[in-house]
Amino acid sequence: xxxxxxxxxxxxxxxxxxxxxxxxxxxxxxxxxxxxxxxxxxxxxxxxxxxxxxxxxxxxxxxxxxxxxxxxxxxxxxxxxxxxxxxxxxxxxxxxxxxxxxxxxxxxxxxxxxxxxxxxxxxxxxxxxxxxxxxxxxxxxxxxxxxxxxxxxxxxxxxxxxxxxxxxxxxxxxxxxxxxxxxxxxxxxxxxxxxxxxxxxxxxxxxxxxxxxxxxxxxxxxxxxxxxxxxxxxxxxxxxxxxxxxxxxxxxxxxxxxxxxxxxxxxxxxxxxxxxxxxxxxxxxxxxxxxxxxxxxxxxxxxxxxxxxxxxxxxxxxxxxxxxxxxxxxxxxx
Ligand code: TRP
Numbered sequence: 437x438x439x440x441x442x443x444x445x446x447x448x449x450x451x452x453x454x455x456x457x458x459x460x461x462x463x464x465x466x467x468x469x470x471x472x473x474x475x476x477x478x479x480x481x482x483x484x485x486x487x488x489x490x491x492x493x494x495x496x497x498x499x500x501x502x503x504x505x506x507x508x509x510x511x512x513x514x515x516x517x518x519x520x521x522x523x524x525x526x527x528x529x530x531x532x533x534x535x536x537x538x539x540x541x542x543x544x545x546x547x548x549x550x551x552x553x554x555x556x557x558x559x560x561x562x563x564x565x566x567x568x569x570x571x572x573x574x575x576x577x578x579x580x581x582x583x584x585x586x587x588x589x590x591x592x593x594x595x596x597x598x599x600x601x602x603x604x605x606x607x608x609x610x611x612x613x614x615x616x617x618x619x620x621x622x623x624x625x626x627x628x629x630x631x632x633x634x635x636x637x638x639x640x641x642x643x644x645x646x647x648x649x650x651x652x653x654x655x656x657x658x659x660x661x662x663x664x665x666x667x668x669x670x671x672x673x674x675x676x677x678x679x680x681x682x683x684x685x686x687x688x689x690x691x692x693x694x695x696x697x698x699x700x701x702x703x704x705x706x707x708x709x710x711x712x713x714x715x716x717x718x719x720x721x722x723x724x725x726x727x728x729x730x731x732x733x734x735x736x737x738x739x740x741x742x743x744x745x746x747x748x749x750x751x752x753x754x755x756x757x758x759x760x761x762x763x764x765x766x767x768x769x770x
Contacts, residue, residue, distance in 0.1 A: 440521065440752045441479040447585035449478035449621065452485040452525065452578055455502040459509060461650035461721060462629035462639030465692050470588060470623040472514035480520040481582055481753060482510060487525050487532065488575070491568040492560060507742050509652070512732035523749030525578065530757035535570070535577035537764055538603055541610075542573050546602070550595055576600040579618050581757045586621035594620060611767040615760075627688045632666040635681035653729055656722035663718030664711075674705045674713055683710075686717045693724050 451471060453459075459468060471482055484506045489499060503524060515522050525531055547553060547569055557564040575596050579587055580603075587597055597620055604615035629639045633648035643649050647662050654662070668682035676684045676698055691701045705713050735742065 440756060443479070446477070446479045448481065448582055449474055449586045449588065450481045450483075450579055450582050450584040450618075451588050452483045452488070452575075453506065453510075454485045454489050455499065455506045456489070457502060457641050458505065458651045458653050459513075460629075460639050460641050461652060461689070461725075463641075464513065464652050464725075465627065465629050465689065466590065467588065468510070468513045469692070471510075472516075473623075474588075474621075475516055475519040478586065481584070481756075482515055482520055482522050483528075483578070483749075483753070484510075484524045485578070488571060491556075491565065491571055493563065504739065504742055504746075505736060507746060508732055508735040509728075511735055511742075511745070512728045513652075517745055517749065521749050521752045522745065523753045524746050527746060527750035528753045528757055530581055530754060530761045531574065531577050534581050534757075534761055534764065535574040537768065537770075538577055538580070538607075539570055539573050541607055542576075542599075542603055546599060547572065550599070552592060552595070572596045572599050573603070576603050580604055580615045581760045582753070583616040583756075583760060584618045585616060587618050588621040588623060607764075614763060614767060627692060629689060630681060630685040632662055632682075632685070635667060635685045650721060652725050653732065654725070655729075656726065659722040659725070660715065660718035663714045663721065666714055666717075668710055668714075672710055674708060674710070675702050683713075686714065690717050690720060693720050 451467070453467070471480070474480060484503050486499065486503045507522065507524070510522060550572055553569060553571070556568055560568070576599065579597070579600050589597060597618065601617050604617055608614055631637050631639050631643055631648035632650070633643070633645045639649045641649055641651065647665050650659055650662055666682060666686060669680050671680070674683055674687070676687050678684070687698060687701050690696070691698050694701065705716070
């Protein structure tokens with residue numbers, strides 16, 4: 437059988453991102469940089485999870501724009517459509533079809549136990565909709581429909597991946613081998629980037645303190661200024677330690693972006709002051725993001741090209757998804 441990927445023997449990696457806005461440096465270091473890196477070693481599928489975004493209220497025009505912005509940004513960050521399949525979730529209707537089937541193999545009690553559901557329903561008490569409740573099942577469908585081997589995800593999504601495996605196992609036990617069981621993918625490098633203003637909490641684009649996060653589209657002078665203001669401690673010695681969350685966060689960022697071991701970065705800045713170190717980190721971040729920003733500005737002007745990429749991606753994804761859906765329907769008598 438002809439494969440969509442040039443080397444069908446490689447294992448499949450899949451991940452999705454919600455179109456909630458321009459990524460932060462935290463998203464870039466924690467996820468997207470690795471998405472780019474693994475493209476040579478795995479057959480990768482990356483998509484914009486716009487259906488998952490419907491679980492909270494959105495402005496329709498804004499959702500549409502953010503979805504295409506997200507495509508441009510992923511391309512600018514190095515997702516290569518010659519190697520990987522890049523698409524928009526809603527363009528491949530097999531996801532929602534499979535999601536309905538899987539809902540019938542998921543227990544109410546299982547979904548009630550999801551900690552993200554508990555957190556989100558506490559935060560949105562006035563809109564605890566069925567979509568929010570079923571969110572993990574759509575995610576399971578996203579993963580299982582491509583027979584994914586690996587899913588790179590953050591700690592907050594781990595429980596959803598475990599549920600995905602439980603659902604797949606249950607289905608396989610009832611009807612015979614149908615779904616491949618996915619594993620979490622833990623990247624070798626990367627790491628959790630913390631807020632520059634409050635280094636004990638994760639960097640987030642919804643931070644009210646704008647100095648807390650770096651958007652990948654922040655101009656160089658803004659980036660450098662935010663790093664100059666980064667909260668540190670009063671010791672004035674540069675080394676990695678849990679007691680020094682601010683300095684450790686800056687060290688992590690530097691080590692990932694410069695491709696150096698933590699000990700090498702510590703050595704490099706051992707005799708330097710905090711001011712000089714913060715400036716060096718800010719400059720490295722600005723320098724790293726500059727080509728991404730240039731590419732993004734160029735791509736986001738060409739909506740027609742972006743639409744074409746999405747159409748192509750959806751076609752390729754669909755041709756894989758259809759095979760899984762067909763075998764599922766046959767097994768359950770649909
Ligand atoms: N729920 C994920 C998030 O908010 C996005 C997502 C949707 C996803 N479907 C997925 C991630 C499938 C990995 C695999 O981050």
